[in-house]
Amino acid sequence: MLRVTQTKNTLLDGATIAEDLYTTPKDCEECFDSLELPGKNPTKLCPRSTFVRAGVLTTVRGSAYMEYGNTKVLAIVAPPHELMRASARRMNMGVINCFVNFAAFATGELESVPEREKHLGSMLTKALEPVVCRTEFLNFQLDIRVLILDDDGCLLSTAINCCGVALVECGISTYDLITASSACIYRDNVFLNPSAKEEELLRKHRGGHALAGSDNSSPTAALQEHGLITTASMDTFEQVAQCQQGGYLSPATYVKLLDYTLTINKSLRQIIRRVLTARVKEQHELDVREKAESALEDQRLAEIIERLKQQGLDDFIQTNIKEDPFVKR
Amino acid sequence: MAYVALSEAEKTFILHGVEEDFRCDGRSRRDYRPMELETALVSNASGSARLRLANTDILVGIKTEIDVPDPLTPEFGKLEFFVDCSANATPEFEGRGGSDLAQELVLALENAYESPLAFDYRTLCLIPGQQCWKLYIDILILECGGNLHDAVSLAAKAALHNTKLPRVTASLLDAGVTDLIISDNPYDCTRLTIDTVPLLVTVCKIGDYCLVDPSAEEEVCSPVSIVVSVSMRNGEAFLSGSHMTGGGAMHRDTMRNCLDLGLSIGEQLNTLLAKMLKQEEERVGPKRPKTVGFLK
Numbered sequence: 001m002l003r004v005t006q007t008k009n010t011l012l013d014g015a016t017i018a019e020d021l022y023t024t025p026k027d028c029e030e031c032f033d034s035l036e037l038p039g040k041n042p043t044k045l046c047p048r049s050t051f052v053r054a055g056v057l058t059t060v061r062g063s064a065y066m067e068y069g070n071t072k073v074l075a076i077v078a079p080p081h082e083l084m085r086a087s088a089r090r091m092n093m094g095v096i097n098c099f100v101n102f103a104a105f106a107t108g109e110l111e112s113v114p115e116r117e118k119h120l121g122s123m124l125t126k127a128l129e130p131v132v133c134r135t136e137f138l139n140f141q142l143d144i145r146v147l148i149l150d151d152d153g154c155l156l157s158t159a160i161n162c163c164g165v166a167l168v169e170c171g172i173s174t175y176d177l178i179t180a181s182s183a184c185i186y187r188d189n190v191f192l193n194p195s196a197k198e199e200e201l202l203r204k205h206r207g208g209h210a211l212a213g214s215d216n217s218s219p220t221a222a223l224q225e226h227g228l229i230t231t232a233s234m235d236t237f238e239q240v241a242q243c244q245q246g247g248y249l250s251p252a253t254y255v256k257l258l259d260y261t262l263t264i265n266k267s268l269r270q271i272i273r274r275v276l277t278a279r280v281k282e283q284h285e286l287d288v289r290e291k292a293e294s295a296l297e298d299q300r301l302a303e304i305i306e307r308l309k310q311q312g313l314d315d316f317i318q319t320n321i322k323e324d325p326f327v328k329r
Numbered sequence: 330m331a332y333v334a335l336s337e338a339e340k341t342f343i344l345h346g347v348e349e350d351f352r353c354d355g356r357s358r359r360d361y362r363p364m365e366l367e368t369a370l371v372s373n374a375s376g377s378a379r380l381r382l383a384n385t386d387i388l389v390g391i392k393t394e395i396d397v398p399d400p401l402t403p404e405f406g407k408l409e410f411f412v413d414c415s416a417n418a419t420p421e422f423e424g425r426g427g428s429d430l431a432q433e434l435v436l437a438l439e440n441a442y443e444s445p446l447a448f449d450y451r452t453l454c455l456i457p458g459q460q461c462w463k464l465y466i467d468i469l470i471l472e473c474g475g476n477l478h479d480a481v482s483l484a485a486k487a488a489l490h491n492t493k494l495p496r497v498t499a500s501l502l503d504a505g506v507t508d509l510i511i512s513d514n515p516y517d518c519t520r521l522t523i524d525t526v527p528l529l530v531t532v533c534k535i536g537d538y539c540l541v542d543p544s545a546e547e548e549v550c551s552p553v554s555i556v557v558s559v560s561m562r563n564g565e566a567f568l569s570g571s572h573m574t575g576g577g578a579m580h581r582d583t584m585r586n587c588l589d590l591g592l593s594i595g596e597q598l599n600t601l602l603a604k605m606l607k608q609e610e611e612r613v614g615p616k617r618p619k620t621v622g623f624l625k
Contacts, residue, residue, distance in 0.1 A: 093576070122436055129576035130553070226444070227568075239578035245571045248444040248560070251592060254568050255585060262581065 032201060037189050045263040047181060048154075048193050052162070052275045054169040062170020066162040069193070070152035073159055075166040080140040094137040098124040100146045100159065107151040107196075120146075120156055127160050127180065127232040127242035133173040142172065153195040156230045156244070157182045161268065168276055176234035177272055178241055181264040183257045184228040185249070192260060194228065202228055202247065225249050231261040235269050333545050343550050347535045352547070358540035359594065366483070366605060368491040375464075376492030380484035383544065384474025387481055389466065389488040395509065396463035398454070405445065406453020406461040410438045411468065412481070418473040427470075433574075434468070434481055440570040441482070441527045441558035447569040448526055455497055460509060462494060475545035478556050482529035483602060489526060490606050493518035527560040527569045528602070530595045532587040534579060539587045541594050553577030555587050559595025566592045 048069035057063040062077035083095060100120040102113050124146065132142065144166070146159045160180035167174055184194045184202055191198045227247020233240050243258065308316045335343075346352045354362065362383035371377035374390035381387075398405055412434045414427025421427070442448045453462040466488065468481055496512045496519055512518070533543040533554040543551060558570040571588075573579075579587070 118432065119436055122433060123572070126572065126574055126576075130578040134576070224446075234578060238580055240573070240581055240584055241578045242573050243555075243571065243584065244573075245568060246440050246443055247569070248446040249568045251566070251568060251588065254571075254588070258581070258584075 032187070035198065038191055040188055040190065042190050042192050042260065045192065045260055045267075047264050047268045047271070050268070050271050052165055052272060054165050054275065054279045060170075062166045062168075062172070064162050064166035064169055066158055066165070068154055068158040068161070069195070070150055071154055071158050072149040073155070073162045074147045074149060075159065075162040076145045076147075077163070077166045077170040077172065078143050078145075079170065080137040080142045080172075083139055083141050092135060092138055094132075094134040094139070095141040096125055096129055096132060096134070096144065097141055098122075098128065098144045098146065098163075100124060100148065102148045102151070106148045116155075120159065123156055123230075123242070123244055124159055124163065126244075127156075128163055128167070128178070130239070130241040131164065131174050131176060131178040131234060132167065133175060136173055151196055153197075153199045154182050154193050156180070157193075157232070160232045160242075161272065165272060165276065169279070176236045176239070177269055177276075178232055178234055179265040179268040179272060180230060180232035180242075181261045181268060182228060182230040183260050183264075184226075184247075185253060185257060186226050187224060190257070190260070192264065199228065202226060225253055227253075227257075229254065229257045229261060231258060231265065233262055233265045235266055333549050335546060335549050339546070340550050343547055344536050347538050347540060347547075352540070354544070356542075358538060359590070361542045361598075362544070364483075366487055366602075366609075368487055368606070368609060375494065376488045376490075378484050378487035378491055380480055380487065382474070382476060382480045382483075382542070384472055385476060385480045386470070386472035386474075387477075387484040388469040388471055389481075389484040390469075391488050391492045392465040392467065393492070393494060394463045394465065395455070395460055398458060398461040400458070402450070403458035404454045405450035407450075407463040408442055408448065408453075408466060409463065410435045410442075410466050410485075412438075412470065413468065414470045414473075418470050422473075430477075431470075434477060437478060437529060437556055437558075437570070437572070438466075438482065438485065440572070441529060441560075442569075444569050446525065446562065446567070447558075447560045449522065452521055453494075455509065464489075464492065473545070475548050476531055476542050478529040478531045479542060479598075482527065482558070483598070486523055486526045486528060486602060487606060489521055490523045492521055494521070524603075525560050525562050527558040528595050528598050530557050530559055530591040530598065531555075532557060532591045532594075533575075534577075534583065534587065539583070539590050541590065548575075551575060551577075553579050555579075555584065555591065557588060557591035557595065559592055559599065561596060561599045566596050568592075 051067040052064065054064045056065040056074070057076065060076050061079055064075050066073050066075075080094060098121045100117050102117060107113065124144070128144065144163055146163065148155060148159070157180035160178060164174075164178040168177075181193060183190060183192045184198060185191070186198065186202055225248060227245060227249040229243065229245045231240060232242040240262075245254065249257070311319065343353060347358065350357050352358070356362070365381040366378065368378045369376070370379055371390045375393045376391040377389060379386070379388045396407055398407070412431040414422040414431050416423045416427075418427070445451070453464065455461055466485055468485065470477065496517045498510050498512050530541060531543065531554050532539050532541055533547060533551040535547060535551045540547070543554070553573060553575040555573045556571060557568060560567045560569040
């Protein structure tokens with residue numbers, strides 16, 4: 001018997017299309033209430049569930065794909081090529097160019113996309129400059145392209161992680177593995193690896209509620225710190241490659257958030273290390289198999305040549321002519 | 330950045346100077362080069378300032394416009410930064426050569442001014458949700474002598490202090506549409522409070538030491554520097570944005586030292602700038618100093 005599976009059509013069910021054209025401060029409040037509040041001092045310093053894979057594309061030398069929770073990012077590194085702009089030439093350093101692109105479906109709000117692409121690109125370049133051995137390709141430029149497939153916060157840090165893997169995959173020499181993570185503080189709550197919703201609260205409303213307390217009431221009302229910090233680190237020698245911060249933070253809070261992100265970076269490093277080792281092993285196995293196959297081929301050829309030598313040319317050709325079954329003599 | 334070619338020997342000389350706390354021009358690691366600051370130079374702008382920090386020359390003009398506020402932040406005004414690297418500064422800026430540097434400066438400033446605690450956007454509000462001021466902060470780099478971030482932010486803050494917004498005297502509500510009547514009297518104006526406006530401080534690492542206000546030559550010697558944006562509020566220093574630049578990395582503890590240095594320098598700069606601006610303000614009439622700049 002045939003059964004029709006019911007498809008849910010929200011439009012037919014009487015719901016409206018868009019929830020709201022724009023959010024008002026009140027919505028912002030509701031949005032904040034709907035969040036799960038982690039409290040002042042987070043206990044679990046760990047990255048989100050992560051999936052990394054190196055070498056996802058066959059057309060370019062170095063590519064990597066990473067999922068960090070719901071954030072999905074694809075990075076592509078092409079081998080260095082000669083500098084196109086002579087003015088960008090440096091005496092003893094190669095140049096890194098990073099281009100970040102959002103896929104059309106990656107994010108809900110399209111308005112701010114070009115601005116964010118520019119910002120992310122500039123920050124990504126700054127973060128990757130310390131990790132690449134730029135002295136090895138002077139007068140060359142290294143183009144790194146990042147495609148964001150899905151935006152659920154932590155874009156910059158995920159892009160940095162993904163590019164780090166892609167660089168290794170491409171065979172660009174690097175000083176160390178680079179890992180990055182971000183944390184933000186909003187109304188005394190520390191969000192580690194903030195989601196898109198949490199970042200949006202911070203960015204779009206620009207901590208508007210930070211002012212709520214200091215409105216007209218007593219000036220001594222506690223100041224609402226807010227801010228986002230993204231740290232990229234290379235942990236072999238505990239170097240901080242980039243630390244980008246926005247918002248309004250007291251120095252103590254800044255250091256606190258910095259330490260949280262550094263701890264997360266350490267555990268991310270383990271993951272990326274594992275992925276890269278697995279990738280090398282996989283590549284090695286492929287190489288071994290290929291070698292075995294070519295050895296087999298060589299052996300077959302050697303046998304044929306041996307037979308040729310034994311039989312003599314004419315004989316060999318006679319024995320190797322196969323009759324065409326469709327053509328009758 | 331404008332590029333200066335230095336030989337290894339010159340670099341070593343600078344490095345040794347920094348190690349002994351006696352830099353090429355005789356400063357210690359915490360000293361700034363002499364600064365010249367003038368305000369109200371450009372007659373067509375609502376506010377302007379020119380800052381000369383040794384060889385770095387910055388001119389800032391602020392223009393105002395009435396705009397509709399962002400629906401998400403109905404009671405906030407708007408700021409827009411624009412940096413123009415003139416080809417006079419260095420030949421490298423010819424064509425689109427300066428666009429990377431200009432973009433970097435704009436991003437740094439936007440990041441620093443983003444928080445409403447750093448710049449009170451509510452003072453730019455006329456009618457919440459309907460009308461607000463939009464300030465165009467146009468920054469012209471006339472000469473490039475190192476430490477652009479600091480110079481640009483100082484000049485921008487001075488120009489904001491100098492900005493005069495015409496007083497909006499009356500608004501008529503006509504079927505929900507507002508009409509603004511803007512005062513014709515050029516002296517009838519409101520000013521902006523700049524107490525919490527951030528300043529950028531570049532802390533440069535050379536060798537094992539951190540220093541402020543690097544000259545163009547010192548910038549070449551430095552593997553990494555951190556740009557700290559310092560905003561003063563209730564006598565305390567806050568960070569309103571920071572990032573690392575220069576293509577190197579540093580240890581966490583070094584970074585903390587740099588941060589502390591940047592914060593304390595930022596605090597001093599803030600008080601000094603406020604003092605100088607107040608002094609200039611007070612010298613009116615015949616006591617007003619002659620403008621020494623080339624504009625006039």
